[in-house]
Amino acid sequence: MLAIFAYAIGIMYTPGPVNLLGLYSGINGRTRNHLGFFAGIGFAMFILFVFLGFAGNQVMKPTYLPFISLVGCLYILYIAWKVLKANVHLNNVDTDTSNSHRDELSFKDGVIMQLLNPKGLVATLPIATIQFPSIGIAGGELLFWSFILAVLAFGAPASYSLMGLVVGKRIESQNYFRIFNYIMSVLLVYVSFSIGYQYVYIPLLN
Numbered sequence: 001m002l003a004i005f006a007y008a009i010g011i012m013y014t015p016g017p018v019n020l021l022g023l024y025s026g027i028n029g030r031t032r033n034h035l036g037f038f039a040g041i042g043f044a045m046f047i048l049f050v051f052l053g054f055a056g057n058q059v060m061k062p063t064y065l066p067f068i069s070l071v072g073c074l075y076i077l078y079i080a081w082k083v084l085k086a087n088v089h090l091n092n093v094d095t096d097t098s099n100s101h102r103d104e105l106s107f108k109d110g111v112i113m114q115l116l117n118p119k120g121l122v123a124t125l126p127i128a129t130i131q132f133p134s135i136g137i138a139g140g141e142l143l144f145w146s147f148i149l150a151v152l153a154f155g156a157p158a159s160y161s162l163m164g165l166v167v168g169k170r171i172e173s174q175n176y177f178r179i180f181n182y183i184m185s186v187l188l189v190y191v192s193f194s195i196g197y198q199y200v201y202i203p204l205l206n
Contacts, residue, residue, distance in 0.1 A: 022038065
């Protein structure tokens with residue numbers, strides 16, 4: 001199990017679109033508001049672990065990944081647009097309460113984004129189809145360990161958000177929040193295109 005956890009943590013806790021959004025939520029003082037988004041990430045990972053653990057390579061063909069990745073890249077661009085247009089918060093007080101819920105990252109956003117995130121598939125596929133069977137994890141055990149790993153997946157963006165929260169409390173000007181949101185949006189666009197190049201363009205070209 002140690003090898004499984006080492007691989008899962010290495011994939012889940014390195015910077016990616018989900019963890020960048022965790023950092024964004026923390027710096028903007030929205031950690032508590034985005035717990036549903038983090039839970040959606042964990043739930044999506046649980047679905048992937050269980051689905052791939054039972055269905056495995058019989059269902060998830062390598063030829064499917066570029067098309068799933070393309071949809072995922074488009075969804076990351078949509079989230080980047082939400083970040084760019086998000087209201088700026090100072091000391092956890094919404095500057096435009098009438099539009100606050102519209103800008104929140106929801107449980108549904110977390111589920112959809114992680115199900116379509118190539119990093120999610122890269123994290124779960126080897127574990128569910130190779131590492132789990134190699135140590136005899138199946139049936140009820142598969143559900144149990146999938147849940148444990150899903151909790152780890154929840155913790156990744158949540159930990160980034162807590163780090164961002166510490167930094168955000170030291171910022172006193174709304175202009176810095178706006179600049180950070182613009183930078184985060186640009187980074188998400190970059191992540192989307194880099195994922196598209198690695199998981200869509202190159203595989204389809206070959």
